[in-house]
Amino acid sequence: MANKKSDLFYKRNFVWEKIDEKVKKEVFSVGEDYKAFLDSSKTERESIKEIIKRAEKEGFVPFSSVKKLTAGTKFYCENKGKMVALVVVGKESVENGLNIVGSHVDAPRIDIKQNPMYEDSGLTLMKTHYYGGIRKYQWVALPLALYGTIIKKDGQKIEISIGDKEDEPVFYISDLLPHLAKDQNTKTLREGIEGEGLNVIIGSLPFNDKDEDNKFKRNILEILNEKYGIEEEDFISAELEMVPAGKSRDVGLDRGLIAAYGHDDRVCAYTSLRAIFEVENNDKTAVTLCVDKEEVGSNGNTGMHSQFFNNLVAEMVALENSGNSNELKLRRALANSSVLSADVAAAFDPTYPSVSEKQNCAIIGQGITIVKYTGSGGKGGCNDANAEFVGKVRKVFNDNNINWQTSELGKVDQGGGGTIAYILANYNMDVVDIGVPVISMHAPYEVVSKADVYETYKGYLAFFNHCK
Ligand code: MN
Numbered sequence: 001m002a003n004k005k006s007d008l009f010y011k012r013n014f015v016w017e018k019i020d021e022k023v024k025k026e027v028f029s030v031g032e033d034y035k036a037f038l039d040s041s042k043t044e045r046e047s048i049k050e051i052i053k054r055a056e057k058e059g060f061v062p063f064s065s066v067k068k069l070t071a072g073t074k075f076y077c078e079n080k081g082k083m084v085a086l087v088v089v090g091k092e093s094v095e096n097g098l099n100i101v102g103s104h105v106d107a108p109r110i111d112i113k114q115n116p117m118y119e120d121s122g123l124t125l126m127k128t129h130y131y132g133g134i135r136k137y138q139w140v141a142l143p144l145a146l147y148g149t150i151i152k153k154d155g156q157k158i159e160i161s162i163g164d165k166e167d168e169p170v171f172y173i174s175d176l177l178p179h180l181a182k183d184q185n186t187k188t189l190r191e192g193i194e195g196e197g198l199n200v201i202i203g204s205l206p207f208n209d210k211d212e213d214n215k216f217k218r219n220i221l222e223i224l225n226e227k228y229g230i231e232e233e234d235f236i237s238a239e240l241e242m243v244p245a246g247k248s249r250d251v252g253l254d255r256g257l258i259a260a261y262g263h264d265d266r267v268c269a270y271t272s273l274r275a276i277f278e279v280e281n282n283d284k285t286a287v288t289l290c291v292d293k294e295e296v297g298s299n300g301n302t303g304m305h306s307q308f309f310n311n312l313v314a315e316m317v318a319l320e321n322s323g324n325s326n327e328l329k330l331r332r333a334l335a336n337s338s339v340l341s342a343d344v345a346a347a348f349d350p351t352y353p354s355v356s357e358k359q360n361c362a363i364i365g366q367g368i369t370i371v372k373y374t375g376s377g378g379k380g381g382c383n384d385a386n387a388e389f390v391g392k393v394r395k396v397f398n399d400n401n402i403n404w405q406t407s408e409l410g411k412v413d414q415g416g417g418g419t420i421a422y423i424l425a426n427y428n429m430d431v432v433d434i435g436v437p438v439i440s441m442h443a444p445y446e447v448v449s450k451a452d453v454y455e456t457y458k459g460y461l462a463f464f465n466h467c468k
């Protein structure tokens with residue numbers, strides 16, 4: 001029997017109230033490092049580059065150079081510049097299963113179409129096709145930066161990054177002035193800005209040639225040709241992305257929150273990266289997995305549905321078995337694995353209380369958030385984690401003094417969503433969604449708490465070191 005009546009209640013705590021001054025300093029210092037990570041990770045490709053740069057500094061080597069798996073071996077395996085697995089080999093055989101934290105590094109954005117350029121009325125513009133679940137009205141009248149990759153006709157690869165340095169120009173999607181928005185104002189938020197209305201302004205000067213019919217477009221093509229040696233057809237074999245320009249910033253006079261583009265899900269990539277850098281003496285092999293394409297359903301060769309990850313595990317099994325791949329050992333390795341599907345949770349927003357059920361919703365600043373199931377309607381499409389696995393994770397968190405909370409995605413029948421959880425669960429792994437609560441998810445600037453970033457990193461580390 002509990003000594004005090006109050007011990008029987010499930011208590012929720014604010015991280016800030018539980019930590020001392022020393023830890024608080026650490027929370028803020030992790031926050032600074034996270035902001036630096038975000039500012040150099042504006043796209044999925046940039047994120048993977050930054051992750052590998054940091055991993056190499058921490059002694060991780062390319063998987064191709066690993067000849068033998070021994071406890072403590074640290075390596076990374078990259079897939080097409082958009083996906084990466086970081087591994088710290090444990091004392092046990094791979095066949096016993098891995099402890100995996102899987103996040104995604106793609107974020108909602110505005111992609112440039114394959115034949116994008118046109119001029120109209122003194123402006124040069126590009127046609128776009130938005131990526132992921134954006135609320136289109138939020139993405140207009142903002143400074144935008146352009147990132148991406150162009151494969152030229154001779155096969156040469158060009159990397160583009162324009163708009164995030166102070167002296168660089170930005171790009172812009174226009175919106176109507178209120179004076180002339182009478183018709184637009186009667187539309188719903190969903191219809192007010194249309195997909196084909198997200199045209200990006202990229203120029204406004206004419207090329208100096210009387211006989212040229214497309215002076216404005218020609219001028220931009222000349223600039224692009226001079227700077228990158230590209231011509232218009234090169235856009236066909238390009239991946240160009242418009243993202244909000246500018247750096248991450250502290251929010252509030254007390255600086256507890258961070259506003260930035262792409263917290264979903266780079267906050268989980270960052271925290272799982274930090275965690276795997278500190279893994280020590282792990283029994284199970286630890287894996288930080290950062291994937292692409294989550295925001296569009298995880299399809300494609302760099303999404304979670306790709307065979308990349310189980311191919312890597314097959315290679316690891318082969319390394320443990322004198323170069324022989326062994327289908328049964330691979331299947332056992334996958335089925336014996338435990339996964340934290342690391343993705344953001346919807347935080348309770350006091351300005352919009354009606355969409356949540358407060359008792360089962362993440363509160364900003366109350367720590368790493370366990371989401372047993374996502375889905376929509378009657379848990380449609382969800383990965384509903386086993387009570388046994390949730391119990392195991394909860395115990396690891398409690399034993400290691402992690403400030404955690406539980407949440408679902410809004411109140412019942414309000415909407416819904418999903419993550420990569422169900423894909424890994426298909427291998428019969430134990431999987432539960434766990435991540436950082438976010439305010440204004442999928443907006444150009446989203447908000448998280450530094451306290452939650454810190455507890456999530458500590459939570460993932462406890463999982464790596466202690467989940468059996
Ligand atoms: Mn996400």
Ligand code: MN
Pocket residue numbers: 264295442
């Ligand atoms: Mn998302």
